[in-house]
Amino acid sequence: MTIAEAVPATQPHISEERPPVVNDFAIVVATANGTGSQTSNMAIMRAIYKMGVPVNGKNIFPSNIQGLPTWYHIRVSKDGYIARRETSEILVAFNPATFLQDIQELPSGGICIYNENMVRDVPQRDDVVFYPVPVRQFLRELDVKGQFKDRFTNMFYVGVVAQLLGIELEAIDLALEIHFARRRKLVDMNMDVIKLTYNWAAENLVKQDPFRVEPMNATEGQILITGNEAAALGSVFGGVTVATWYPITPSTSLIDALNEYLPKLRKDPETGEATYAIIQAEDELAAIGMVLGAGWAGARSMTATSGPGMSLMTEFIGLGYFAEIPGVIWNVQRVGPSTGLPTRTGQGDIIAAYYCGHGDTKNVVLIPSSVTECFEFGTTSFNLAERLQTPIFVLSDLDLGMNNWMSDPFTYPTEPIDRGKVLSADDVREKGFARYEDLDGDGIGYRTLPGNDAPHAGYFTRGTGHNAKAVYSERSDDWLENMARLVRKFDTARELVPPPVVDTQAGAKFGILAYGTTRYAIDEARDRLSQQGIATDFMRVRALPINGDVRQFVEAHDYVYVIEMNRDGQLNMILSAELPDLATKLVSVAYLDGMPLTARWVTETLLAHEEKRA
Numbered sequence: 001m002t003i004a005e006a007v008p009a010t011q012p013h014i015s016e017e018r019p020p021v022v023n024d025f026a027i028v029v030a031t032a033n034g035t036g037s038q039t040s041n042m043a044i045m046r047a048i049y050k051m052g053v054p055v056n057g058k059n060i061f062p063s064n065i066q067g068l069p070t071w072y073h074i075r076v077s078k079d080g081y082i083a084r085r086e087t088s089e090i091l092v093a094f095n096p097a098t099f100l101q102d103i104q105e106l107p108s109g110g111i112c113i114y115n116e117n118m119v120r121d122v123p124q125r126d127d128v129v130f131y132p133v134p135v136r137q138f139l140r141e142l143d144v145k146g147q148f149k150d151r152f153t154n155m156f157y158v159g160v161v162a163q164l165l166g167i168e169l170e171a172i173d174l175a176l177e178i179h180f181a182r183r184r185k186l187v188d189m190n191m192d193v194i195k196l197t198y199n200w201a202a203e204n205l206v207k208q209d210p211f212r213v214e215p216m217n218a219t220e221g222q223i224l225i226t227g228n229e230a231a232a233l234g235s236v237f238g239g240v241t242v243a244t245w246y247p248i249t250p251s252t253s254l255i256d257a258l259n260e261y262l263p264k265l266r267k268d269p270e271t272g273e274a275t276y277a278i279i280q281a282e283d284e285l286a287a288i289g290m291v292l293g294a295g296w297a298g299a300r301s302m303t304a305t306s307g308p309g310m311s312l313m314t315e316f317i318g319l320g321y322f323a324e325i326p327g328v329i330w331n332v333q334r335v336g337p338s339t340g341l342p343t344r345t346g347q348g349d350i351i352a353a354y355y356c357g358h359g360d361t362k363n364v365v366l367i368p369s370s371v372t373e374c375f376e377f378g379t380t381s382f383n384l385a386e387r388l389q390t391p392i393f394v395l396s397d398l399d400l401g402m403n404n405w406m407s408d409p410f411t412y413p414t415e416p417i418d419r420g421k422v423l424s425a426d427d428v429r430e431k432g433f434a435r436y437e438d439l440d441g442d443g444i445g446y447r448t449l450p451g452n453d454a455p456h457a458g459y460f461t462r463g464t465g466h467n468a469k470a471v472y473s474e475r476s477d478d479w480l481e482n483m484a485r486l487v488r489k490f491d492t493a494r495e496l497v498p499p500p501v502v503d504t505q506a507g508a509k510f511g512i513l514a515y516g517t518t519r520y521a522i523d524e525a526r527d528r529l530s531q532q533g534i535a536t537d538f539m540r541v542r543a544l545p546i547n548g549d550v551r552q553f554v555e556a557h558d559y560v561y562v563i564e565m566n567r568d569g570q571l572n573m574i575l576s577a578e579l580p581d582l583a584t585k586l587v588s589v590a591y592l593d594g595m596p597l598t599a600r601w602v603t604e605t606l607l608a609h610e611e612k613r614a
Helices: 037-050 096-105 135-142 148-165 169-179 184-204 227-237 252-265 284-296 307-323 350-354 371-388 398-402 425-431 476-494 518-531 548-555 570-578 580-585 599-613
Strands: 024-032 055-060 069-077 090-093 111-115 129-133 223-226 242-245 277-280 301-305 327-333 364-366 391-397 404-407 501-503 510-514 536-540 560-564 586-590
Touching: 024 037, 024 096, 024 148, 037 055, 037 069, 037 148, 037 169, 037 184, 037 404, 055 404, 090 096, 090 148, 096 111, 111 148, 129 148, 135 148, 135 184, 148 169, 148 184, 169 184, 223 227, 227 252, 227 301, 227 327, 227 371, 227 391, 227 398, 242 252, 242 284, 252 277, 252 301, 252 398, 284 301, 284 307, 284 327, 301 307, 307 327, 307 350, 307 391, 327 371, 327 398, 350 364, 350 391, 350 570, 364 371, 371 391, 371 398, 371 404, 371 476, 391 398, 510 518, 510 548, 510 570, 518 536, 518 560, 518 599, 536 548, 548 570, 548 580, 560 570, 560 599, 570 580, 570 586, 580 586, 586 599
Parallel strands: 024 090, 090 111, 111 129, 242 277, 242 301, 301 327, 327 391, 364 391, 510 536, 510 560, 560 586
Antiparallel strands: 024 069, 055 069, 223 404, 501 536
């Protein structure tokens, strides 16, 4: 008996016909971590993208190695919205541990594609269409055993989903070619399984739902890339020569990407030898120490870490600030305090980064919100580090760093490499040299690099008190002058960092201020508010310290909602300290549950605030 003969056609639970829902729904795939489902999920997402339909995928995975539940969310939006949806109309249920919970969370009118062999009793919901998949029979027919069962099981649902939604097999083939780097043997082996279940679904499942994928032309010329890959590529174009690191989720894949790109793009053309160094340190403290050592020597150096790693780096970062040594620290944020939620996203490190280091320390922080900005800040961060002679933080987050995002192809950087105030031997001989003297009034001294053979080019780099000539000093006047100069340098940075981005609407009732990946939920929420007759202005901060643009934005509104993904409203606290006379205009709207914000939450929260004001 064949599989088709053994399994009867699904009987619909919803009898009434509904109008088609085309390219505007969400899918959640529930599996177990470590079963290879990422390949299957990426095949579905990339195939939809290859059909020209805007799509975004978010992997919600546990912090253990294998066995715990994982969910992959795919948002399909003809309008190009990419924020997370709180509910998904389509559930692919292939994890018995979460089956009941996943069914309960499925909205009315949704569909459930499930492994019928993993549960005895299917919950009775008359408002949901159920599509059972006979996984056990498929495995028997294909004679799959041992460790390959999980991987084939996950490929089974790809074929069923493709047939039910109208995803083209040719698009899935292209998606697998990308995933398997054009290794046709692997592609064909998986496509054979997908075609088997696709054809079975066509013969045996009676489609009783309205959800469809139809070709569009909205992704032509675009790319799919993760924020960490974009950051790595941008760092290569920005001139990185030394990268040191210690593994920590979710930043590890940034260094992995460097390990992929640098061997291809950074070799001596004559000898073929590498002109870079990637070093796995014994811990984060060693990693940042190497960054500062390389930066002091003139290399463009960087590290990648997350919150706990940054905590370990604090002492050296303070040294970098006070001794004025360039370096770049990519902090791909997760949820703290402590180990917290290592595989969830948040914005809880902005205060820690801004004030990182004991004593009176303030750092320059760049905050990308897109893969394009991750790429661009690869160059910008190094230029600022050398121009300002200080460690530069780039605060990404797990959602941006580890998930795939659509983007226009990156523009080749035209921003010239800025090495800052570096003196040659002739400069030293002609003009003299005092390492920490502020000759230009911008707080930035001139520096020399090792190898400068001028007699007076050397200086002692110290973390203790010193005067303008880098000579040890505990004199109060030397200390006061040095710290005042560092403040002047920080004020110089205000005009050098990327400026905020502002979007205004006529007749705006209030302002919204945010940073990073919250922009996507906010963009969609603003459209929803507009449909209700509520216009808003939106400023997205891209860097700290803030400049006059932020002050003008706050001054222009009766009140401004500061939206962020942390518990305490950290940016709101920074802004209140920077703009004390305007602090009463700032309204903190902070929330953190480890998941990316949704447009529904932003909309409902702002409406609730507005109702209280009415």
